[in-house]
Amino acid sequence: xxxxxxxxxxxxxxxxxxxxxxxxxxxxxxxxxxxxxxxxxxxxxxxxxxxxxxxxxxxxxxxxxxxxxxxxxxxxxxxxxxxxxxxxxxxxxxxxxxxxxxxxxxxxxxxxxxxxxxxxxxxxxxxxxxxxxxxxxxxxxxxxxxxxxxxxxxxxxxxxxxxxxxxxxxxxxxxxxxxxxxxxxxxxxxxxxxxxxxxxxxxxxxxxxxxxxxxxxxxxxxxxxxxxxxxxxxxxxxxxxxxxxxxxxxxxxxxxxxxxxxxxxxxxxxxxxxxxxxxxxxxxxxxxxxxxxxxxxxxxxxxxxxxxxxxxxx
Amino acid sequence: xxxxxxxxxxxxxxxxxxxxxxxxxxxxxxxxxxxxxxxxxxxxxxxxxxxxxxxxxxxxxxxxxxxxxxxxxxxxxxxxxxxxxxxxxxxxxxxxxxxxxxxxxxxxxxxxxxxxxxxxxxxxxxxxxxxxxxxxxxxxxxxxxxxxxxxxxxxxxxxxxxxxxxxxxxxxxxxxxxxxxxxxxxxxxxxxxxxxxxxxxxxxxxxxxxxxxxxxxxxxxxxxxxxxxxxxxxxxxxx
Numbered sequence: 001x002x003x004x005x006x007x008x009x010x011x012x013x014x015x016x017x018x019x020x021x022x023x024x025x026x027x028x029x030x031x032x033x034x035x036x037x038x039x040x041x042x043x044x045x046x047x048x049x050x051x052x053x054x055x056x057x058x059x060x061x062x063x064x065x066x067x068x069x070x071x072x073x074x075x076x077x078x079x080x081x082x083x084x085x086x087x088x089x090x091x092x093x094x095x096x097x098x099x100x101x102x103x104x105x106x107x108x109x110x111x112x113x114x115x116x117x118x119x120x121x122x123x124x125x126x127x128x129x130x131x132x133x134x135x136x137x138x139x140x141x142x143x144x145x146x147x148x149x150x151x152x153x154x155x156x157x158x159x160x161x162x163x164x165x166x167x168x169x170x171x172x173x174x175x176x177x178x179x180x181x182x183x184x185x186x187x188x189x190x191x192x193x194x195x196x197x198x199x200x201x202x203x204x205x206x207x208x209x210x211x212x213x214x215x216x217x218x219x220x221x222x223x224x225x226x227x228x229x230x231x232x233x234x235x236x237x238x239x240x241x242x243x244x245x246x247x248x249x250x251x252x253x254x255x256x257x258x259x260x261x262x263x264x265x266x267x268x269x270x271x272x273x274x275x276x277x278x279x280x281x282x283x284x285x286x287x288x289x290x291x292x293x294x295x296x297x298x299x300x301x302x303x304x305x306x307x308x309x310x311x312x313x314x
Numbered sequence: 315x316x317x318x319x320x321x322x323x324x325x326x327x328x329x330x331x332x333x334x335x336x337x338x339x340x341x342x343x344x345x346x347x348x349x350x351x352x353x354x355x356x357x358x359x360x361x362x363x364x365x366x367x368x369x370x371x372x373x374x375x376x377x378x379x380x381x382x383x384x385x386x387x388x389x390x391x392x393x394x395x396x397x398x399x400x401x402x403x404x405x406x407x408x409x410x411x412x413x414x415x416x417x418x419x420x421x422x423x424x425x426x427x428x429x430x431x432x433x434x435x436x437x438x439x440x441x442x443x444x445x446x447x448x449x450x451x452x453x454x455x456x457x458x459x460x461x462x463x464x465x466x467x468x469x470x471x472x473x474x475x476x477x478x479x480x481x482x483x484x485x486x487x488x489x490x491x492x493x494x495x496x497x498x499x500x501x502x503x504x505x506x507x508x509x510x511x512x513x514x515x516x517x518x519x520x521x522x523x524x525x526x527x528x529x530x531x532x533x534x535x536x537x538x539x540x541x542x543x544x545x546x547x548x549x550x551x552x553x
Contacts, residue, residue, distance in 0.1 A: 179418050179427075186415045189404035196364060196398070198390035198419035198467055 002256070006173060009257075010166055017158035028154045030271050032226070035161040036219065038263030041247040042168035042256075043215035048245065049253030050175060051208045052188025056241045057098055057114030060121040061091040061213040063236035065220025067125060070138050070230060073148070080149035084221035091217025094121075095209040106191065118241050125232035137231030140224065149225045157226050164222060165260070168215050172256045175211075184208055188254075246288065250295055252302020261304045316375075317342045317502050318363070318394075318471055323372035325355075325362055325526075332358040334526040335372070340471070345493070345503045347517030347534070349510055351546055355526040356506045357399055360475045363504075364396040365389040376471075391419060395469035397460035399476045399506075403448035409459055410435065410444040416466030431466055438462040438492060454485050461492065471502045478512050486512055510538065510547075522546065 013035070020028035040058065048054050068090045069083030078086075098117050125132045132138070144152045151157060175181045183204045186194040191201050224230045243266065251262020266288070273284035299306035316339040325333040333355045340346045350356050361367040363374060365386035374382045381389055390396075395416075404412050410431055417430035435441045438458050443451065448459065457477055464472055474493070478486050486509070493516050497503055507513045513520060514534040522530040522537060524546040530537055537543055 177424070179422055179424065182411065182415050182418055182424075185407055185411070186404050189406060190402045192366065192386075193398065193402040193404065193463075194415070195386040196366075196390055196396050197416045197463060198387050199415075200385075200387045 002173060006166075006169060006256075009169075013162050013165065014159065017155050017162075020155060020158075025154065028158055030267065032154065032158045032161055033271070034264045034267040035158065035165050036223070036263075037243070037247050037267045038260045039161060039165040039168050039219050040216060040244045041251065041259035041263040041266075042165065042172060043212050043219070044244045045212075045248050045253055045259040046172060046175065046184075046215075047205075047208045047212040048248060049255070049259065050172075050181065050188065051184040051205055053205060053209070054111050054245065055098075055114040055209070055212070056111055056238070056245065057117035058212070058216050058244050059238070059240040060114075060118040060236050061094065061216040062220035062223065062240065063118075063121050063125065063230075063232070064091040064094050065217030066224040066230045066235050067132060067138070067220075068217070069221035070140060070224045071131070073140065074138065079147060080221055080225050081147070084149070084218050087221045088214045088217035091220065092210045092214035095213035096206060099206045099209055115238065115241070118236050118238055122232045122236035125236060132232070135231065135233075137229060137234070138224075140228040142228060149221075150228075157222075161219070161222055161226075164215065164218050167218070169256060169260060171211055171215065175208075176256065180204060180207065185254075246292055250288075250292060250303055252299075252304045255302075255304070258302045258304045262302065265303060315342060316340065317344075317377065318504075319373075319375040320363070321373040321375070323359075323362060323369045323374065325358055325367060325369050331526045333362065333369070336523070336526070336528050337372075338521055338528065338531070340502055340504060343497065343500055343502055344519065345497055345505060345517050347513035347520040348504060348506045348523060349508070349513055349520060349537075350523035352508075353525075354523040354546075356523055357475055358526075359523070360396055360473050360504075360506060363389075364394060364473060390467060390469075393468075393470035394473065395464035395467045395471070396473040397457075397464050397475055397477055399479065401453070401456040401460050403451075403456055403459050403463075405449040406447065408445050408447055409440055409451065409455070409462075412448055412459055413440075413462050413466045416463045419467045430468075434462050434466045437495065438465070439488075453480055457481065457489070458492070461496075465496065465501075469501060471504065472496065474503060474505045474507075476506055476508055478507060478509055490516055514538065 017028055017031045044058050065087035068087035069080045072078040072083040072086060073080050098114055126134050144150050183199050186199060187201050194201050247262040247266040248259040250265055252258025269288060270284050273287055277283050295303055319339045320337055322335040322337050323333050324335055348356055362369050365384050368383050373380055376392055381392060413431040413434055414427050417427040421427040421430055435444050438461055440458055440462055443455060478489050490512060505513060517534055520534050520537040521528060522543050529542045529546060530540045
């Protein structure tokens with residue numbers, strides 16, 4: 001059942017950018033950014049939704065993935081196709097840095113530590129100018145060479161992020177069907193009771209965080225290749241971290257499709273608000289903030305659960 | 315043979331001596347009752363044995379293994395399961411899922427764990443409510459769920475922390491029958507309870523704690539007549 005749904009969505013998501021043939025380049029950009037947020041929210045949800053450990057640090061993982069793959073390419077000529085996985089691994093390992101201190105901390109203390117992590121990553125990227133080029137950021141020369149993960153057709157970027165999105169969905173699906181899925185739910189519900197049942201909660205939280213950070217790091221490498229320009233303040237930023245969490249909560253945490261849906265809704269809203277009211281700065285955040293409050297009040301399980309209920313009641 | 319042995323366990327909270335050189339042993343297949351007034355250290359005892367608190371001194375020996383200062387999850391794996399006095403179900407999971415989580419510590423395959431859970435649910439009389447979310451259940455069912463979840467880990471020793479508090483007379487009778495069935499399966503039980511009458515009915519031996527000290531131990535009918543016990547429970551005048 002769920003497998004079939006994943007297959008169907010895979011086909012749908014692959015077809016979606018093709019409509020750009022009729023709808024134009026702007027449309028493809030929208031689809032790419034929809035998938036971008038959907039992937040980030042889906043990856044975040046492994047730690048935030050399933051294990052209930054709200055991380056505000058995921059933009060830090062994105063930055064680490066982006067800088068690692070870009071520096072490997074610029075300094076050593078390593079293709080971003082390889083750099084993406086090295087960047088993801090480094091991002092995953094960096095989650096243990098938060099993990100060592102923060103996973104001992106519960107609730108709000110974990111949230112605060114993860115928030116600090118983003119700031120530290122940003123400061124480090126800004127500080128070590130000789131390596132990272134500091135505030136100026138890193139440019140990737142345009143080659144349009146697919147072996148260097150560059151494409152002349154934007155649709156290939158859509159399919160690339162689509163692929164990472166499905167990795168995130170598949171990770172969520174696999175986890176939900178396995179022992180680790182039950183364990184993460186138990187940890188979310190009551191960590192002490194989970195321990196009393198023999199669950200090494202620290203280990204499973206670390207594992208969930210690693211997977212979450214790994215996928216987020218891959219998205220970071222994609223980000224760098226898509227924009228061909230990264231700076232500390234375009235990657236390791238608290239607003240991006242918060243957007244990821246917002247997208248997941250709007251869609252609905254702890255379920256496979258909630259965060260995916262949330263990411264899509266989030267980007268579509270942002271896009272059309274900016275399009276409709278380009279002169280009113282910050283209006284999009286105001287409206288998204290109001291939407292979030294509405295969701296939390298009307299349907300704390302998220303927007304997708306609300307839609308499902310409406311379909312069922314008909 | 316002693317299955318579990320506590321040697322002079324001491325636990326302090328700041329200046330308060332919650333457990334003061336408490337020693338006890340439990341034999342295989344025995345039911346040991348632990349009673350004592352409020353604040354006598356009963357729950358602290360469970361928390362120390364199950365690894366939630368580290369003792370300040372003393373040793374805990376399971377079989378021939380010293381398990382002192384082992385983390386809680388490792389002690390659970392070693393075969394000591396516990397329940398919580400204030401029930402702590404995984405609220406947003408079904409009763410069955412709650413029990414599956416426990417069963418997964420012995421069976422890593424979901425299907426096999428589900429079978430184990432099914433059996434435990436039948437034994438504990440929860441099979442009819444298996445698909446219900448834990449947050450939608452009564453206190454009585456939650457108390458049973460605590461036991462079911464603990465049993466699903468296939469423990470050697472079951473620590474029950476006031477499992478009958480808040481239950482009606484009839485529910486207590488049912489619960490005592492459940493304890494009886496559990497011991498017949500060969501599981502050793504340490505039963506912490508406030509309701510002395512209930513403990514008397516199932517315990518082979520009773521240990522009495524007062525202000526963190528063991529003041530008496532023996533057969534149920536002897537213990538309830540012990541002047542120190544009466545004094546602890548009822549005050550100086552009644553001893």
